[in-house]
Amino acid sequence: MSLLFRRASLASLGLAFGLSALSLSPLMAQQTAPAPADAAAPAAKPVDPNTVIATVNGQPLTEADLVLAEGELSQQFAQLPPEQRRAAALSAAIEIRVMAAKAVTDGLDKDPDFQRRMAFLQQRALHGEMVEKGVVNKVTDAEVRARYDQEIANTPPVNEVHARHILVKTKEEAEAIIKQLDGGADFQKLANEHTSDPSGKTNGGDLGWFGPGQMVPEFDKAAFALEVGKYTKQPVQSQFGWHVIKLEDKRAKQPPAFDDVKDQAKQAVIRDKYFALVKSLRAGAKVEIPDANLKKAVDTLESAK
DSSP states (O other): OOTTOOOOOTGGGTOOTTTTGGGGTTTSOOOOOOOOOOTTSOOOOOOOTTOEEEEETTEEEEHHHHHHHHHHTTTTTTTSOHHHHHHHHHHHHHHHHHHHHHHHHTTGGGOHHHHHHHHHHHHHHHHHHHHHHHTGGGOOHHHHHHHHHHHHHHSOOOEEEEEEEEEESSHHHHHHHHHHHHTTOOHHHHHHHHOOOGGGTTTTTEEEEEOTTSSOHHHHHHHHHSOTTOBOSSOEEETTEEEEEEEEEEEEOOOOOHHHHHHHHHHHHHHHHHHHHHHHHHHTSOOOOOOHHHHHHHHHHHHHO
């Protein structure tokens, strides 16, 4: 790809799918695809979540408890070989239980700061459950497709162009090349011989298709002003040097395929549903903030959602 190209993004494609989806994290559980099963391995026999794996001071620690520990502590054990993670999780779960029992014996569970943290953690966990089961799990394929179709319909049509260029160091070199083109010289041959753009030395200076804003401004303006089959009659200067540009073709820019952006479309649907739910719940809640400046700051944040 030519050094002239800027990085394209979904925004450059005219789509707003990714908008504020990240504002739900870390309060929303990440949706991850399950790892593909090993076709050669036999299917694992389902394990009863109530199976007792260990007892700690007479209290059962079940398969469900161990699965929860593995999930909560997954980052801690990420560097361990897979066959060691289950044992490490069980060891950690036992450690947590005996330490927690000691904390209760010492009355630490009665500490006001601890109780406040526990209340917040419970509320946060319930928030996550509500997001997952009340928002994420209720998003349908039809809604995702409708959001994609809506974004495409709302995107103004944009042309893209297919161009070639010859990049040289001086204006005089570019003028000499234009003079040869005026005399009937072949553009691709001249590009292979003279361009200093490494990507264009073997393909006749071909830049492929690009849309508005993907090239540096001077190049972009000159390329989109050309008629198909024409080349610039005056050298075009940019930060890279002097260009002679030829326009090969124009066409309407094609939108991304649904399968390429469906995950972003789903996140956009989730975002909208989440904030709609929050708005309805906030409308029915009595919220008082005595500090006027703090209230104004919160109101500003809320109005931006």
